[in-house]
Amino acid sequence: MSIEVGSKVQGKVTGITHFGAFVELPGGSTGLVHISEVADNYVKDIKDHLTVGDEVLVKVLNVEKDGKIGLSIRKAVDQPSSQSHSNQHRDNHRHNRMNDRAKESFESKMNRFLKDSEDRLSSLKRNTESKRGGRGARRG
Known part of the structure; x- marks a missing residue:
């Protein structure tokens, strides 16, 4: 075959x-x-x-x-028949509202990520400067 x-x-x-x-x-x-x-x-x-x-x-x-x-495997499964126009419009509206909420959530997540990232980066810089003999390094 x-x-x-x-x-x-x-x-x-x-x-x-x-x-x-x-x-x-x-x-x-x-x-x-x-x-x-x-x-x-x-x-x-x-x-x-x-x-x-x-x-x-x-x-x-x-x-x-x-x-x-x-x-x-996913393309072998037949897709359901298309919805009626009114159902499709309602689902699109619901989908748009969910996207709006997701965007807000994304923005807050991104802001939190940036803040955490900046905190970690400054902490990392402080620790590496002291080990490389930068300002505030111990002498001995």
């Missing part, structure tokens, strides 16, 4: 690394699902989503000339 770009096939997870999972496809060929293609949300540890021996549906993203096959 030849593997074609865009096709969806069932495969079995044969190995897991920190950067992705190897999936054995029908016909004995093996492809890689990069960690960014496992789920729609951020995946910190792939072992939270997959284990060796799992049967997964994957979409073939690319087939290189050297035989490497790029796969995606």
Whole structure:
């Protein structure tokens, strides 16, 4: 069976690394699902989503000339049908309000980060100057 770009096939997870999972496809060929293609949300540890021996549906993203096959689990899942216009408008409005709150939160986080960073930097400068023989160094 030849593997074609865009096709969806069932495969079995044969190995897991920190950067992705190897999936054995029908016909004995093996492809890689990069960690960014496992789920729609951020995946910190792939072992939270997959284990060796799992049967997964994957979409073939690319087939290189050297035989490497790029796969995606998240693109193999069918997206839900589009929402009605009124529902979509309401969800967009809700999304915009959430973004406004996130921006405020981001600004306060950024200000706190800058303050902490400046405090740490000044403390670090004080400690290194005394060790390098700058002002206030001990003589002995």
